[in-house]
Amino acid sequence: MKFATKAIHAGQEPDPTTGAVMTPIYQTSTYWQESPGKHKGYAYARGKNPTRTALEKCIAALENGKHGLCFSSGMGATDAVIKLLEPGSEVITGNDLYGGTYRMFTKVFAKYGIKFHFIDLDDANNIKNYINSNTKLIWIETPTNPTMKIVDIAACATIAKQHHITLAVDNTFASPYLQNPLDLGADIVMHSVTKYLGGHSDVVMGALITNSDSLYEQLAFIHNSCGATPGPQDSFLVLRGIKTLHLRMKAHCENGKAIANFLKNHPAIEKVYWPGFTDHPNHDIAKKQMRDFGGMISIVLKNADLEKTFKIASSFSVFTLAESLGGVESLINHPATMTHASIPKAERELAGVVDNLLRLSVGVEDIDDLLADLEAVLGK
Numbered sequence: 291m292k293f294a295t296k297a298i299h300a301g302q303e304p305d306p307t308t309g310a311v312m313t314p315i316y317q318t319s320t321y322w323q324e325s326p327g328k329h330k331g332y333a334y335a336r337g338k339n340p341t342r343t344a345l346e347k348c349i350a351a352l353e354n355g356k357h358g359l360c361f362s363s364g365m366g367a368t369d370a371v372i373k374l375l376e377p378g379s380e381v382i383t384g385n386d387l388y389g390g391t392y393r394m395f396t397k398v399f400a401k402y403g404i405k406f407h408f409i410d411l412d413d414a415n416n417i418k419n420y421i422n423s424n425t426k427l428i429w430i431e432t433p434t435n436p437t438m439k440i441v442d443i444a445a446c447a448t449i450a451k452q453h454h455i456t457l458a459v460d461n462t463f464a465s466p467y468l469q470n471p472l473d474l475g476a477d478i479v480m481h482s483v484t485k486y487l488g489g490h491s492d493v494v495m496g497a498l499i500t501n502s503d504s505l506y507e508q509l510a511f512i513h514n515s516c517g518a519t520p521g522p523q524d525s526f527l528v529l530r531g532i533k534t535l536h537l538r539m540k541a542h543c544e545n546g547k548a549i550a551n552f553l554k555n556h557p558a559i560e561k562v563y564w565p566g567f568t569d570h571p572n573h574d575i576a577k578k579q580m581r582d583f584g585g586m587i588s589i590v591l592k593n594a595d596l597e598k599t600f601k602i603a604s605s606f607s608v609f610t611l612a613e614s615l616g617g618v619e620s621l622i623n624h625p626a627t628m629t630h631a632s633i634p635k636a637e638r639e640l641a642g643v644v645d646n647l648l649r650l651s652v653g654v655e656d657i658d659d660l661l662a663d664l665e666a667v668l669g670k
């Protein structure tokens with residue numbers, strides 16, 4: 291099946307008991323057993339729920355993967371991947387990560403004896419400088435949040451395979467519509483489903499997808515044992531959201547392109563981060579591994595201190611000032627004090643997350659209204 295057909299049908303069949311075309315919300319915590327251990331494949335809903343099973347199959351299909359697991363948040367999904375490791379294990383990751391991922395790595399898992407190397411991944415070969423016999427995981431995010439750097443997934447996968455290291459890719463910013471890391475050699479794909487997959491800013495959820503039976507078994511064990519599993523209502527909402535993923539992503543990309551080009555030569559803007567520009571340092575890699583360039587854009591305001599930046603961020607009427615991204619509505623975010631506040635200022639600024647940087651999640655509203663909103667605040 292092609293992408294749009296999978297988005298609408300994968301994992302979903304008419305309900306066997308009633309014929310309901312839409313997957314029912316199986317609002318139950320437990321299931322009848324004919325005799326102990328003899329049941330219909332579902333024993334207790336932390337482990338499995340039919341609404342969630344349909345969603346896991348659908349997301350796995352969109353990523354061209356064999357197995358999918360949904361978690362109660364993106365962080366819950368990342369947490370499960372790190373729990374594959376043992377004290378003494380080392381992880382190589384980017385120096386431009388989502389703030390919550392950085393916080394989990396440094397504040398939660400470092401104290402359990404896992405060592406994280408936060409490195410520049412502009413050139414994937416840099417990874418080789420940090421590999422030793424304890425290196426068990428390479429964790430990358432691409433495009434990066436918020437400076438929209440592009441990491442070469444296939445190049446990372448080649449290095450990971452040579453050294454028998456697991457490669458996990460946070461594919462949240464691209465969504466499976468724009469990029470499929472498993473096809474490029476990654477072992478695990480992670481999503482904050484909260485974002486483009488859900489698409490309507492009404493659910494918090496995460497997902498992991500893999501082709502490896504062994505990784506799936508280990509991750510499913512952690513999933514059930516540690517319990518960060520989502521409920522059936524949220525699973526239903528995401529199944530519904532995914533049905534329009536391809537339509538939404540097309541509109542996000544179109545609007546994103548128009549806005550990036552409007553901002554590029556704007557007198558109030560010092561810099562625009564968007565991988566679709568031919569002069570973006572990783573444009574060629576973006577073109578190679580992504581189908582389009584998405585609706586995530588970061589801008590650095592010209593001559594703006596924190597006060598002026600806050601004033602601008604609070605002045606829009608169509609763009610809403612809020613954390614998160616990937617919903618149908620346009621959002622504006624101030625990473626230094628919002629999504630990335632947990633990264634120390636010096637480190638944050640080294641990665642380009644300066645006080646006058648704003649991140650736009652371009653929604654699917656009418657482009658004329660979005661451009662008019664930007665013009666009203668920033669000038670023509």
Ligand SMILES: Cc1ncc(COP(=O)(O)O)c(C=O)c1O
Nearest residue numbers: 363364365388435462482484495
């Ligand atoms: C790139 C990225 N990864 C992971 C997460 C965490 O996901 P969640 O908020 O669903 O826990 C986020 C959230 O903003 C994100 O932007």
